[in-house]
Amino acid sequence: MAGLCGVQVLLLWAGVTLANTPPVSPPPLCSYTVTPIKFGLQIDITSSPPGLYAIKINEVGQQETGKTFNADFGQTSSHDITHLKPCTEYEHHVMFNDGTDGQTPCSSTEHKTRTFSMSESDIKDVSNTSPCVPGSVCYWSEWDISSSMSTSDHITAQSCTSDSKIFCIKPAFNDICSDLTTTFTSGNCSPFNLTRIIPVGFLIPSDIRPTVQSKLPAEIDTTLPSQCHLTTDYTCQGKWRDKKYRDFVCHQHYEWIYMKILKGRMHREITL
DSSP: OHHHHHHHHHHHHHHHHHHHSOOOOOOOSOEEEEEEETTEEEEEEESOOSSEEEEEEEETTOGGGOEEEEEETTSOSEEEEESOOTTOEEEEEEEEEOSSSOEEEOBOSOSEEEOOOOOGGGEEEOTTTOOSSTTOEEEEESSOOTTTEEETTOOOOEEETTEEEEEEEOOOGGGTTSEEEEEEOOTTSOOEEEEEEOOGGGOOGGGOOOEEESSSSOEEEOOOOTTSOEEEEEEEEEEEETTTEEEEEEEEEEEEEETTTEEEEEEEEEEO
16 A cells, blocks of 8 residues: 555656756757858858748847848848948847747857958048038948048048948048048958048038128138148128118138149128
8 A cells, every 4th residue: 555655656756847947949840050151241041941030130249230131041041241440349130930920040050250351452442523511521432331431630531421332521620621541440450541631612602601800891811721822812792771770791712722732712792
């Protein structure tokens, strides 16, 4: 009798143990590999059924920059994600849409991959052809260079609203008629510099701030870029009002001879 009770206790204990054992998860339905390519990453789906997949990628430590790409791997098993930052580590995850409003994560040996470094040949100067930011130095690249550009003046690069691959730097007032060096840095890769001369044509008349003396004859003091050889003159026309007020409009003209080659003339209107 005691032996029978012992068997019953063992069976009962075995039942409790089995009931508390978590179910064994099935092997992943899909798997993928990631390979760095020029300007980004290549996602390859392996040993996986055809269908819709969601690729989630974000810069390590920058969750808010995450992006999701939907890809149909019914016809191809490879998907390129480009216009990423060079020399930057990205986290990535691939999910299989099983058609039941759920997503099955795909397995991978690595969930972080670093992009290739950038070279000078990957950058194009489009300052003379881009209408994005007037009076600015603009660069185009298949890389995401939004945080790569810097100058000695710590000028922040501005994005181009009409082309997400173009970023521009507006030279400081006294950088005009001199060289502007832009440094491209990304991650822990070696930086490189691109230098271009800033011609006087980058000077926008509205950026010139004249100081007008409240007396007649009119005196207009103008501060011009220190590196430019500019001369200025002005002509004024107007009339007295009640012997107290005057309404004069002056046209101030700027002339330059730049490197003994480029000559030009522009003017702006000033109301006294």
